[in-house]
Amino acid sequence: MKNIDFVITVDRTLMTNHHGKEFIGFMTTSPAIGLPEWLWMRIAAPKPKVDDYGRPIEAPYGLRKIEAALIDAGFNAAIIDPDYIHRYLPKAKALLIGHHDFFAFCAPSNVWWAVTKKEPVNRKHFMKLMNSEPIRKFKKRGGKIIIGGPAAWQWLHVEDLWEKWGVDTVIDGEAEKIIVDIAQRIIDNKPLPKYVYISALEVPSIDEIPVIKGASVNGLIEIMRGCPRGCKFCSVTLRPLRYIPIDKVVAEAKVNMKYGRKQVILHSEDILLYGAYGVKPKLEPLLKLHKALLEQGIDAIGWSHVSLAAVVYGERNGKVLSKLMELIYSNTNQDYMGVQTGIETGSPRLAKIIMPAKAAPYKPEEWPDVVEEAFAIMADNKILPAATIILNLPEEIPEDIMKTLELMDRLKNYPSLIVPMYFVPLGVLKDKKALLSFKIKREHIEIMWKCLEHSLRWAPKLAETYLAGTPFVKIGVKIFLKYVEWKKKSIERKVKEILEEAAKGKYEHKPVTR
Amino acid sequence: MNSACIVYIGKYNNIGRGLVKCFNEIRRSNVHRFLIFILTNEGVQHIIPQIRSIVLNNIRYGIRLYSFTFNESNYLTAELAHNIEDMKITSIYICSDSYGSRYLNKLEELIKEHNIEYKVMTL
Numbered sequence: 001m002k003n004i005d006f007v008i009t010v011d012r013t014l015m016t017n018h019h020g021k022e023f024i025g026f027m028t029t030s031p032a033i034g035l036p037e038w039l040w041m042r043i044a045a046p047k048p049k050v051d052d053y054g055r056p057i058e059a060p061y062g063l064r065k066i067e068a069a070l071i072d073a074g075f076n077a078a079i080i081d082p083d084y085i086h087r088y089l090p091k092a093k094a095l096l097i098g099h100h101d102f103f104a105f106c107a108p109s110n111v112w113w114a115v116t117k118k119e120p121v122n123r124k125h126f127m128k129l130m131n132s133e134p135i136r137k138f139k140k141r142g143g144k145i146i147i148g149g150p151a152a153w154q155w156l157h158v159e160d161l162w163e164k165w166g167v168d169t170v171i172d173g174e175a176e177k178i179i180v181d182i183a184q185r186i187i188d189n190k191p192l193p194k195y196v197y198i199s200a201l202e203v204p205s206i207d208e209i210p211v212i213k214g215a216s217v218n219g220l221i222e223i224m225r226g227c228p229r230g231c232k233f234c235s236v237t238l239r240p241l242r243y244i245p246i247d248k249v250v251a252e253a254k255v256n257m258k259y260g261r262k263q264v265i266l267h268s269e270d271i272l273l274y275g276a277y278g279v280k281p282k283l284e285p286l287l288k289l290h291k292a293l294l295e296q297g298i299d300a301i302g303w304s305h306v307s308l309a310a311v312v313y314g315e316r317n318g319k320v321l322s323k324l325m326e327l328i329y330s331n332t333n334q335d336y337m338g339v340q341t342g343i344e345t346g347s348p349r350l351a352k353i354i355m356p357a358k359a360a361p362y363k364p365e366e367w368p369d370v371v372e373e374a375f376a377i378m379a380d381n382k383i384l385p386a387a388t389i390i391l392n393l394p395e396e397i398p399e400d401i402m403k404t405l406e407l408m409d410r411l412k413n414y415p416s417l418i419v420p421m422y423f424v425p426l427g428v429l430k431d432k433k434a435l436l437s438f439k440i441k442r443e444h445i446e447i448m449w450k451c452l453e454h455s456l457r458w459a460p461k462l463a464e465t466y467l468a469g470t471p472f473v474k475i476g477v478k479i480f481l482k483y484v485e486w487k488k489k490s491i492e493r494k495v496k497e498i499l500e501e502a503a504k505g506k507y508e509h510k511p512v513t514r
Numbered sequence: 515m516n517s518a519c520i521v522y523i524g525k526y527n528n529i530g531r532g533l534v535k536c537f538n539e540i541r542r543s544n545v546h547r548f549l550i551f552i553l554t555n556e557g558v559q560h561i562i563p564q565i566r567s568i569v570l571n572n573i574r575y576g577i578r579l580y581s582f583t584f585n586e587s588n589y590l591t592a593e594l595a596h597n598i599e600d601m602k603i604t605s606i607y608i609c610s611d612s613y614g615s616r617y618l619n620k621l622e623e624l625i626k627e628h629n630i631e632y633k634v635m636t637l
Contacts, residue, residue: 159562
């Protein structure tokens with residue numbers, strides 16, 4: 001393989017398998033804390049195995065989809081590890097880069113950045129890649145740079161870098177169809193669009209979504225696109241809902257198995273809504289999907305996300321979660337599962353405004369009860385949730401924060417991690433200065449502190465379970481946790497002073513209006 | 515899917531105003547996708563701040579944005595001609611400032627060849 005026309009890559013923070021532990025990937029959204037950066041990166045984002053041509057054995061799923069779309073259309077395209085792109089860029093026609101947080105503007109990177117006042121490693125390594133000699137030389141000789149992925153919107157705020165690095169096209173949205181058109185334009189030497197936004201009406205149909213050609217990081221496979229809940233803070237809800245057929249999911253699992261990946265992480269905004277009746281999970285399609293995978297010889301199944309309302313409804317109506325876990329645990333060697341989920345707020349008032357269907361089929365008024373019941377069900381089924389809470393939501397008032405704190409108290413005995421995210425409203429996105437001068441409000445510190453206490457209580461125990469089998473990573477994570485514990489003690493007094501001042505009303509709270 | 519084309523011709527600091535004028539006009543029609551051409555005197559660094567709000571205000575629509583400098587005006591006409599067929603453009607909205615108006619004649623000739631509905635606005 002001497003030449004590749006379309007080289008697809010990304011920086012080290014994503015071109016890695018995180019030691020086979022997907023959750024470790026979260027460390028790449030933060031600056032190095034309590035450890036030197038080189039060690040932080042060794043723990044969070046080790047170099048992946050590559051073949052003789054510099055092609056990673058496992059690569060990010062989004063890049064795999066773009067690679068597959070181009071290969072299916074007859075183009076000479078391959079994903080190349082960033083350490084090997086210098087081999088191909090001298091003759092390549094285009095360099096394609098996809099990322100989920102190029103500049104650390106997304107949560108949780110923006111929170112870690114604001115708290116530590118240090119640039120997260122994902123941003124640093126992406127900038128390093130773009131400033132690297134092979135890319136500078138490639139651009140100098142007229143090569144095309146195409147950017148995409150879920151964080152493509154961030155380029156609307158970095159026009160100086162867009163120009164400096166000579167980015168030709170930014171594609172925002174599901175790109176499997178448009179990338180073929182763009183590739184043809186590059187071959188034909190035609191002008192390229194500077195910016196493309198793919199609307200809900202233009203997204204690829206199920207038939208147009210290609211099957212990946214090489215293994216995905218940690219065996220991740222998409223089973224759904226879109227989400228029916230319509231939360232106001234989430235862009236996924238703008239996309240139409242599509243279920244990937246079981247045969248396609250199995251075909252991708254087989255690709256992963258061919259490359260030695262016998263584990264699978266099912267990806268969707270809400271795994272339990274696969275084949276569901278609206279927001280009510282149905283056991284049958286879920287069982288069919290899991291059985292089909294297990295029949296192939298898959299030896300571990302993970303889920304990316306579940307919604308808490310689906311956990312509760314499914315369990316109350318047919319023990320959906322228990323039956324699925326029983327199937328998985330009895331047919332694999334695994335005895336727990338990690339999953340991401342969203343609490344977002346403990347306030348029914350706020351839930352009603354910004355995520356009225358998050359609790360559905362239950363009422364927003366029942367949201368805190370739904371959350372606690374879901375945590376209890378997950379604990380019973382050995383599911384370890386990493387949950388998010390969103391601060392600074394539009395129309396948030398101090399009473400909402402109190403409700404969230406109360407809910408966190410109710411959750412303290414359930415093994416879990418709870419991570420605060422900071423909401424960036426659309427109004428701020430339109431104002432570059434506001435986006436980049438992002439600051440954490442005083443009144444949110446109490447919740448962040450509570451999240452820290454909760455996560456520090458459970459993280460060491462969860463690390464024992466989750467990181468069994470990766471002793472080097474476990475030691476690194478333990479050092480990091482010790483450092484955070486020590487740091488927490490050193491700033492405790494200052495934080496308490498701030499909280500006491502806030503309680504006296506020193507910090508005026510103005511609800512965000514849109 | 516109905517597609518419309520917006521062409522802005524003029525100095526970069528009027529792009530925002532020009533596009534808003536066009537979008538206000540188009541919103542009344544049943545269009546789902548926009549092809550936007552910008553012919554101006556500056557590169558992407560100056561164009562993006564002008565279009566940021568417009569893009570974010572219209573995320574329900576599909577958008578393809580091309581930009582060319584005045585020296586590249588031939589590309590604009592070639593691309594427009596190609597895309598009228600390819601993207602099934604149903605209408606074209608042209609906006610220019612006083613600087614850009616000198617390019618309008620050529621553009622109008624091209625559009626008339628395709629017998630397509632169009633509207634010209636000036637800032």
